[in-house]
Amino acid sequence: MYFKLALKNVKKSYRDFSVYFITLTFAVAFFYVFNSFEQQRVILQLNEVQGFMFESLSIIMDVISVIVALVFAYLIIYANNFLIRRRKKELATYTLLGMKKSTISKILIYESSVIAFVSLIVGVALGTGLSHIFVLLTAKILSVTVNYGFIFSITALIKTVGIFALLFGVVMIFNSRVLNKYKLIDLLQADRKNDETVVKQTKLSVFVFILGAVLLGIAYKWVLIPGEIVFSLFPIIALGIIGTVLVFKGLAGFMLKFIQSNKSVYYHGLNTFVFRQLSSKINVTYKTMATISILILFGVGTLVTGFNINNVLASQINQSIASDLNVVLKDDSRKFKYDPSSVKEEIITTTYIESNPEIVSQLETLSGGSEVVKVATLQYMSVSDFNKHLKEHGEKGIDLKEGEFSLSTIPYNMNRTTKFLPEMISDGSELKVSNAKLKYKKIGEVSSLITINNDLRNVYLIVNDSELKTLLNNQSIQVSSVMTRHSFELNKDVDSYAFKDKLVHDNNLDENSDLVLSAQEMLDQMSGVELTLAYISIYLGPVFLITCAVILALQQLSEATDNKKRYKVLSDLGVDSKLIKSSVLKQISVYFLIPLSIGLLHSYVGVKAVAGSFTAAYKESIISFAPTVTILVFVLGIYMVYFWITYKGSLAIILED
Template identity: 45%
Template sequence: MYYKLAFRNVRKSYKDFSIYFITLTFSVALFYIFNSFEQQAAILDMSEGQGTMVQALVTIMDVMSVIVAAVFGFLILYANNFLIKRRKKEMGLYTLLGMPRRKISLILILETVYIGFAALLFGLIVGYFGSHLTSLLTARLLAVSANFGFVFSLQATLKTILIFGAVFIIVLIFNRMTLNGYELIDLLRAERKNEEPGAKHLWVSVLVFLLGSGILGGAYVWALQPTQLLLNLLPIIGLGALGTFMIFKSFAGFMLKFMQTNKGHYYKGLNMFVFRQVGAKINSTYRMMATVSLMLLFALGTLITGFNLNTVMAEEIESQTAFDYTLSVHGQNLNKEIDTYMAWFDRPEVEHVSASTIYRGEQTFADLEAIIDTQSETYQRYATMPLGIMSLGDFNSLRTRQGLSSVTLSEHSIALNMQMNGMSGINEQIGDFIHYGVPVSLFNETYTVQDVDRTAVKFENGYFTMPIIIVNDNELLDAINAGHVETKTLLLNADLVSDIDGVAFARSLENNYQHEEDRYAIYNSVAADDIIESSRGMELILTYVSLYLGSVFLVTSVVILALQQLSEASDNQKRYNVLSKIGVSDRMVRHSIFAQNALYFFIPLLIGLIHTYVGVTAVNLNLKLAMMSPTSVKPALMTLGFVLAVYLLYFVVTYVGSKSIILGKNDRNTATE
């Protein structure tokens, strides 16, 4: 009998169980998808390096899954609590009719098992299909082909069943404890329970609001200090969370009093009813609303930062892969070796190769202080960095190869080129801190800096973190003969024939120099394909980690708001029924429901957006120190647009559901009467 009763309850109350079921299904599907990457990789044609990156992603996802499982556990418990609250009166009637508590508990267990099993089954099915989509996304991120086939991960399936089985057991224990904690009178009078009173005096609410704002402002200022977010992340988050909770705690008394100051708006329509309803509910739900704001911060912050870093890495890939292959040789007296090195590239795979030389002496960036603003950030950062010296001929050869026009230098004039690690556009900004026409001493001679085309020239593959002085060929030769140059670097940049694997070419070329007896030479081999492969692997990790955590926190926040508002709609059925009886039109009721839902949804969103703006700004400030700050706001705006679209979708669905609960109940009451 109890099995049939539990099944009939689930079937009869499918609307109540739908939110719970969808939440469970989504959680299971997402958990499976992001834990099945190892099996998804089996259908991708990946290199050894890409396979290593996927394995690193699998390890990271295993760690992230612990956090996600805890979040989903909280979400499922919250959704289950919504169901228990809706059914208190029903359980009270069971008790009143003489059903033992253990039998009521059995019914709840059976209902949880039915819903849990169905959600687990459907969630895994959705996860199986979803894993195919993520496989295609992985193939696109890694620029590899995919062999279409059925992807099934037994390990991810068992892990998902184990995790959510444990969550369901916790839910069962929670339900049993909740049921045993209620007295019969509490169950029967659940709909009449009043909200806890807020602060009795306005000045208390104002004081709490001001203190909370001060604490939150302090957290903001602390986070916006360079390196502080990295060094004190947990204290900053804790301080910000405390300020957020205090602000929401003060809303109950503060907002209502504030709205009452504008009597024309307060007494318009059902605004008085809405504001009092929201004011009373915020006092008991401020913890939930503050939590939602913080989860929106984590969701938006994770997604925006992840996609910002992907954009920065894409720009870095372009700046680091000017040539298909670069071999740099560091040492002394390499001029006589140039023909030997060039002969190494006399191969059918090579379409074109060029050699250029960078000399180095005792000069550092600080030797240019006569012509540079020493207070500038660039000077402070690179003052001790050695200067590279290149002949005008080699420099123009590189410019021509990169589609730039040649430049000329007057006698005893130099040019300055800077293509620093992560400092996109710094070469174009040289004019902001260089004083042209001021003499500077180099090589025991006097030179002046000439303003030439500032387009950054790429000297080799990979990061190049050296300011380069361009000197006329004959003047550089004089400096060399005078002994002002001690070491140098020979750069051999090659363009390969189409479809040649740059990594394989680099390995084959190693045979030419790995047994060299010249102990004074250091060889550095960099293939563009190698940079692209490793960078795409990092993009893969950043994309999925940000998507995994961001989507979890986003969906958790909107589901909590939706469940809270649907529960609120159930509580407000009788209140709206009374309004209908005294002549309030359905149009005014709908407007009231819309306004109440909007306040609950958009107050946490507003606070969350402010948190996100400060948080992302603080992250970008620290990324700038690591030369990885984004140069465009487009990825952030696109991510924000997507998140807001999801948020608005849940708002609309919640509003429609609340309206259906309230107006549907009123219609039934009217028909009965």
Template identity: 35%
Template sequence: MYSKIALSNIKKSYKDYTIYFLTLILAVCIFYSFNSIDSQKALIDMKSSNAKYISKITELMSGVSIFVSIILGSLILYANNFLIKKRKKELGIYMTLGMGKRKISRILVAETSIVGGISLIAGLILGMAASQVLSAFTLKLFDVSMNEYRFTVSISAIGKTILYFGIMFLLVMIFNAFVISKYKIIDLLAADRKNENMKFKSPVIYLSSFLLSAASLVLAYGTILKIGIDTRNPMFMPSLILSIVGTVLFFFSLSGVILYIVNNNKNVYLKGLNIFVVKQINSKVNTNFLSMSLICLMLFITILVLATGISLKKNYEVGLEKITPFDASLIVYGDDKNREDALNKINFKIGKNEKYVTYNEYESVVELKDLFRTGDNILKHYGASFVKISDYNKMLKLKGEKEINLNKDEVLILSNYNKLVKPINEELKNSSKVNIKGKEYIVKNNKAIEGNLDTFIGSDNYCTIVINDEFLHGCKVFKSVVNIMYSDKNREENNKKYEEITKNSINGKYKSLNIPHIYACSKDDIYSHEKGSTTSILFVGIYLGIVFLITSMAVLALQQLSEASDSIERYKSLKRIGANKKMINKTIFLQTLIYFSLPVMLALIHSVIGVAVVNKEISNYSQIDIRFSALITALIFAVVYAGYFYTTYTGYKNIVKNSI
């Protein structure tokens, strides 16, 4: 019997359930998709160290999914609370007819079970399709051929999705039973007569708060743009806090400021039903300013992550070529004797299938500000190390490149740090002469030669001067390096050899040998590690970004639909004074559009600043082009925004239409 009543209620109120269904289906779809990554056979079968990162990504997704399930569970409870509030009168009639609270709870349990079951099935079907797109995207990220792609369904992801959402729906059932037990018949029957009182503070408070919010945001923006992502800077954290405070003050004061401005423009205020629209927006923003602030910040994170994530990964991995000129490098911090002694003590042997050269890097004897005789503030903080031209030519020969001859008064300047490359190139454009220890030298290259001198996980070549050998006679060596190129054979075995050296050095295995610090790495391991790391971060970012986007849009939608139910008496009054259907629908459209747009607009402003800061930070290492990411972000955002906006507008109209 309860199932029949529940099914009848769902059929009768299916329009009210639209947002609830949409949110549940999208939540299930996203949850399944990101937890089914490990099901793609091509990724499982990868015969490289990339394979271990698939396992790590899967573990990471499992951990993040717990956090995501808390967000989605809270959202489902929030949406369910909206439905209960809307049906108070219906539940009151059940009680009036003699139905006990326990029986009403059973009906709600049956409804939750039916809605949950339908949403799970629909979400999983949609998720299976979405997961194929995600699998193809993952294969692309790891440079696996699409010929290896196969349609797959993850049984473990289905089980996990059913378990997590089953727990969520169980919590909803418990919540419903608790809420019903607290209601009284009189409160339920009179629910639609209760209306929210609009309490407005003095315009001075709103205007002062708005000016304070604007000042806070401008100050926060300016500071963040100046210091960048420098967590060690004492102004970094206060700037973030100031931006959050500014956001909250913005939404707190916005409704009052809009009302004040429009109220002072009688041509706008008294035109059509604008007075009604402004009062409605004022009421809801004034009531929900905290939730709108949170939504704005969530949308900001979503836009920032999605707009920069893909391009950041792509551009960063393109930069890997610059930092890995050799198949492997072994670095010993000390001179030749230290290097030979250290390598002998760890029993290091160059393999038969390996070609190698050695070079020394000498300590800086000149600062860049003296090298170029410049006032550039950036160059003031860096010095230049030195390398012999004979060593540099050995490296060029190993790479199969043409050797370079230097006259006694000539040097080469190398740099792989974008922050320095630009000012160095500007200096070289103005003059090809540099000053080294009181003597002028001509720079043979008119631009800084970019790239590392060894294979290293980061850009360790800030500025290196290649000079004739005799200049460095008696200078102190601070780093001695062995650069290696493989033949096609035993590549994996060679990689393991160098990985083992670094592992032993970090674990302290060489400590008893009384040798300087040793570091070794291979090109393949750097590529694998960086791709695994950037892909993991990208996946988490996209996962949370889409969840935040859905959550934000769903909360905005539910708040608007809740407002529709609370404002029925006002719409009845509009109809009594002669407002026709077209005029009422226009007010609904404007309210919904403005309410949806306010947090999005401020989030976009935040995002412009955020993208600029990220771009500035990353440009120190590689150039970033966010056009592709921005296009994808705009597409995802537009689809979700338009879907929720249209559904909310349609639902709002139906609520008003059926009530007046």
């Protein structure tokens, strides 16, 4: 009997449960998709490196799933709180009819079970379909072939069911505690109680608002300093959260007075009623609205930075590739064996590691105090060997006379400046090496030439061939080792992994002392990073954003129930339905717009801070127009969907007979 009553309640109150159900279905679908990630391996042709990265990403997804589960736990409990609040009179009726609280709790458990069961069925079905779409995304990022076929992850299903069973168990305990807390008189008079104003003094409210704005300004200025978003992330976030809460708290106290000062606006239509309702609601929910703004920051920031950083990383990895395969030997006395039929072109160069601190100190001074030289490995290279690399990259050779030197490195800034080392030294600057004096000669863009795959920390001091021999014969120069580089461009159909394995085996290379690194290996590793960033962005971003929209929607639907009698009075006084619809639209619009605006402002500053740090480090902006605009349209689309559902649901509640 109680189950039938619960089922009837769900059918009767489908408008109340619609937003809740849709959100739970989405949550189940996404939770299933990202926990079925490992199952994608069945239909993807992955090499060994990609397979390892796939396993690592699966572990990351499991960790993030815990965070997502906590977010949804908060959402479910929050939604239940509002649904119970709306149904207080119904629960009071059950009590007057003689039902025990344990029986009422049982009905609520049945209702939750019905919603949970249906959302699980629909969500898993939707998630199964989405998982096949995500396989295509994975294949595109990794550039692998897909063996098309149906996949279904039992492991993901068990995890999804287990997590949501646990969440609903918490909800049932929460419902029982809420019921035990309420007295009958509280339930009967639920719709007569007005919300208390948190801040009643206008001057104090303005002061609190200004204080919050100042704290936000400090947080904004702090985070925009290049690199501080990494080194001072947590104190910046804490300062931003405090500032956001104070801004909303202050706004709640003086908003009504501010609107009342503009009489033409305040007394227009039903604005008197609308703004009083808004002021009363914000007084109670200012903490929630502040939380929503912060979650919007995390959601938008995760999506924008995640996808834009991918573009930069792809560009950086391409700049870090010298050839199809590099071998760096620390002993050039051996005969090097390889299959010549596999190689299209070979280049051999030799460099000499310099460990004289005097040279490093001089370069640091000449570059205006740059610490790049201190943390890099300084090496000598002859101009003829350097020109071999230039030719390999399609560049013209350079000429250095005796007594001249130049520098080559990549445009990577470890001291977060906008220039890189070769640009920091003035043309003609003198470098003293023992008894010789060398003059610096700038060589333009080719100074950022990469000579070894993934060559991130080497700085090459390039000199004339005859000068190099003189410097190396001088006893004051400390040469710690000699390295010979074999740089290969492989034939089109050669497998770089197989070529590398044979090279290591035939030449008895020690990968601890020698270095063998293929371009394909670097690209596979970077595609794994891109895949990780993309999946984390897609997983966390929409979860945060939809959570915000759902909370706003549920609050406004609950508010519509509270305001139903008030709108009925207005209707009895002769206010037509068109004006009532307009006032509902205004109230919901303002309530959605305020946290969205502050959240987007936070997001703008946060994304700008990340972009600034990347630009300082890599001399390249991470923000691309197309993906950023697409993400913003997606964010606004989510809000428009929930806004429209909320508006229509509120009208149905207010205008129903």
